[in-house]
Structure formats: C-alpha cells, structure tokens
Amino acid sequence: ETGVTQSPTHLIKTRGQQVTLRCSSQSGHNTVSWYQQALGQGPQFIFQYYREEENGRGNFPPRFSGLQFPNYSSELNVNALELDDSALYLCASSPNTGTSDVGELFFGEGSRLTVL
C-alpha cells in the first residue's frame, strides 16, 4: 500500500512568485486536505478536495487555490508569494466515509517552502 507522497520536498521562491505543490493520495483514498504548518505552530487547515471539488476552506486568501484530479491526486497553488507563506505544507488523504466528521488523516512528509 503506497502512502501519501508530496513533491517537491524543499523549494525556495522569492516574494511575488507563484508555486505549485503536488500530492498523491494513499491508495483507496478519495479525499485530500492541505494544511500549512508555520515554524513553531500546529498545522492550519487550508482546504479539502473531494470528487475534484473544494469541500471546505480555512481562513486563507484566494491566492491559495487547489485542484484535485480524477486519480485523486491534488495540487496546491499559491500566487503572489509573501514572506509569511514560508512554511511546511502538508497534504493528508482520507477515505470518505459519508459522514460529516473527519476521521483519521494520513499525512505526507510535506513540502517545505521558503520565501525570500
């Protein structure tokens, strides 16, 4: 069983640039969530994708956007990068159980973004 994989693992961008982070969900999982973990803080929910549509969003501006593909993989796009966007971006997948409450999330190892 393949776990959640993310790419790239590390990247450096400059302020104002755009970045795309990628995530492959665990086999059999159709729901993908993205979290931002700033240094010294807990992960913060960005958004969730289910059946290729956004299914809930946290307190992040519209320059944070995403996609989910038919194979359930996902992308996180951030435009007009700011210094405060420097963080570890975590992707998590889960099997949709049809309930409104989230169950266990399976996390990838993250993409560490540094904005200079």
Place this chain on the structure above:
Amino acid sequence: AQSVTQLGSHVSVSEGALVLLRCNYSSSVPPYLFWYVQYPNQGLQLLLKYTSAATLVKGINGFEAEFKKSETSFHLTKPSAHMSDAAEYFCAVSSGNKLVFGAGTILRVKS
C-alpha cells in the same frame, strides 16, 4: 468553534520516567480527538484516536490517552520514556471535515 490547548510548549523527562503531555479541548459536540507525533523533517504520524468508544485509548509505541469529558481533557501518557520518543506531539480535535490542531509540545528525553 472547536479548539485545542496544549499546556507546555516544551516538556523534558529522563529516560525511563513517566511522560505526560497535556491537552484540553473546547467542543460544542462530542468530539473525535487525536494525538499525532512529528519527528524532525517529517510529516505527522497518528499515535491514537478517540471516537466515542472506550475512554481509555491505547496507541502505538506504548502511548495511551484518557478522554475525560468532565475536565474536557485528553492527556497523553507513557509509563516509561525512551530516547526514541523525542519528537513534537500534537493534539487535535475534529471540526466538521477538518482537524484543529494545538500548537504542539516538544518532548525532550534525557539520558
């Protein structure tokens, strides 16, 4: 809105000593609660979860946590710390289709 408070951003214990990491939650409905561990430069790994079954939950690596509704707590314990337990630990509560995490507690294990 659901929230989580982890008391103590850093906890230091000696090898072989009891580990106690504190977590209090705020939830308007019966919650699902989780403890995750994060080793340096890695993602989050689930230690254990409470989903309204038994109040004492056993997880991996000898960890367990007890759900106490009256105290709105879900503290993580391990009877005897091992050097390999050194990591950051996050408590989380379910909130709809997302998890709300605490700020984390870094556990240091002294030899």
